[in-house]
Amino acid sequence: MRDGALRAGERLPSSRALAGLLGVSRTVVTEAYQQLYAEGWLDGRHGSGTYVADVHTGDGSPARPAEPRPAPDADSYPPLHAPDAGLIDLRPGRPWVMAYDTAAWRRAWRAAGDLPMSAWPDLYGDPLLREALADHLRRARAVPAGPGNVLITRGTGNGLDLLAATLLEPGDRVGVEEPGYRAARRVFASRGAEIVPCPVDADGLIVDGLPAGLRMIYTTPAHQFPTGGRLPIPRRERLLAWARATGAIVVEDDYDAEFRYDVAPLPALYGLGPEHVVLLGTLSKSLSPDVGVGWLVAGRPLLDRIARTRKELADRTSGPVQRAVAVLLDRGDLDRHLRRMRLEYARRREAVVAALGPWTKGDTAGLHVLAELPEHVVPEVVAGARERGVLVDTTIRHHHGPPRVHGLVVGYGSAALHDVRQGCGIVRSLLDHALQKP
Incomplete structure (x- = not known):
């Protein structure tokens, strides 16, 4: 596709047909197609098939692979300090450090x-x-x-x-x-x-x-x-x-x-x-x-x-x-730790999506999701969550100019699974209440 042998809009074989052609399991082809979808190489058209996406650079030619050739550290944002005891911290930016070997x-x-x-x-x-x-x-x-x-x-x-x-x-x-x-x-x-x-x-x-x-x-x-x-x-x-x-x-x-x-x-x-x-x-x-x-x-x-x-x-x-x-x-040891943590974070991510699913975006990776909401709802939910012992972040803090995106940034890295479920349940109830108001 990058070299232009497969062109934008060209239809690819079905997973079953390609598996038969290559003599491999259909699962292998399906997983390869899923990876290419995620990376943006392929487009899917419902009821029609799988097609090559437009991967051209914009200069008229397909891109070709290139040949291999004292400020304070800001990684800890946010928070820069531990939350008060008893609070459920659903702000982004921190991993779960209790599970390391x-x-x-x-x-x-x-x-x-x-x-x-x-x-x-x-x-x-x-x-x-x-x-x-x-x-x-x-x-x-x-x-x-x-x-x-x-x-x-x-x-x-x-x-x-x-x-x-x-x-x-x-x-x-x-x-x-x-x-x-x-x-x-x-x-x-x-x-x-x-x-x-x-x-x-x-x-x-x-x-x-x-x-x-x-x-x-x-x-x-x-x-x-x-x-x-x-x-x-x-x-x-x-x-x-x-x-x-x-x-x-x-x-x-x-x-x-x-x-x-x-x-x-x-x-x-x-x-x-x-x-x-x-x-x-x-x-x-x-x-x-x-x-x-x-x-x-x-x-x-x-x-x-x-x-x-x-x-x-x-x-x-x-x-x-x-x-x-x-x-x-x-x-x-680090690779084994990463494999364990993917499973651990996947469970927490599922809990967040289960609670906030209708509003969540960006939930396929990382340690946080965005819950995009009407602008007027956000301050009420943040304040209500804080009163009930749950800390959440907002998109306002991450803009340089006037906010373009409004909502909650919900992190699930540093809180235990049961706290993620409880905290997201509280946030969901506050959302339902706020959105029902005229």
Whole structure:
């Protein structure tokens, strides 16, 4: 499809016919089709069949795969402190840290302690961790990068600040999704950038008609924060075509892409255009914000510039922690943890959807959903929930300008399953009451 051998609008065989042709189980074909639907490669037409989506870049030719080539950390938002005892916290931004295999963590620390300390820490990060992360990202996120493309950070906020300090001059225009991750706006603004809101819809960033003069654009394509959309392949291709034409850098925040509940995690945008994309990731959602380890993936020339900036800022990530995380990856402990947590979060996500289903959006991935509501209902529900011991977030906090999207951002990462059910039941009763008013 990318090379044009299968063209937009062309009908594909039925799953039964293709399974017979290839001599494989129909389940294999069905799951492959589902993955391609999720990534935006295919369109389904009820009663008609399966068709190739328009995956062209907008310049008349199909996109081809590219060849592989000190600010406070903001990962903990929100909340920055634990809620009062007895409250059910359904705000987004925190994982469930009680389920981690503490024995595996202790083993990793013991193994890390056997390695010698370094008098001159590597500016790019621990070589063992960079190699382990490159392998993990290739397997889990289809990222065509080697250890030489990976720089270890303290988290997404730290990575954003290093990138901004390296590339931005005061007054440079930076596009940020609207609504979007407000901590990213704060980091860019702290470096003197002009923040330019870029609207999103149900599928994520609206690529057509991006503002002129952007030096950089920040996006969350796997699970848009906070609306939950996933950027389909046609838009990804057009975004990369725009970056090639303008010379702007696309900053891809992969903050919770490990957790997807309909199909396998979607390939990273970086894999389609590594020369134009910088990929940011963190362990704060998959493991714990306390770990303080993230990564930045980019082409080597840019990575070298960022490393020089890091040296000037005397910025570094804890060496012992890096070595412990490398052991977790090398022994497969982190992968096993992620598999367990997908099942755990899937149960909580089902509880949220069961309670708030008519209003939920973006529920196929991540650790939160959006409940889009009439504007006048939101303050009443938030206040009523707080009186009954339930904390929820709103979309208002995530806009740079006047709110375009109204509703609740309901997180299910940090609350136990029974608390998620109870809290969402309270929110649902408040919604029903508020919506019945004339």
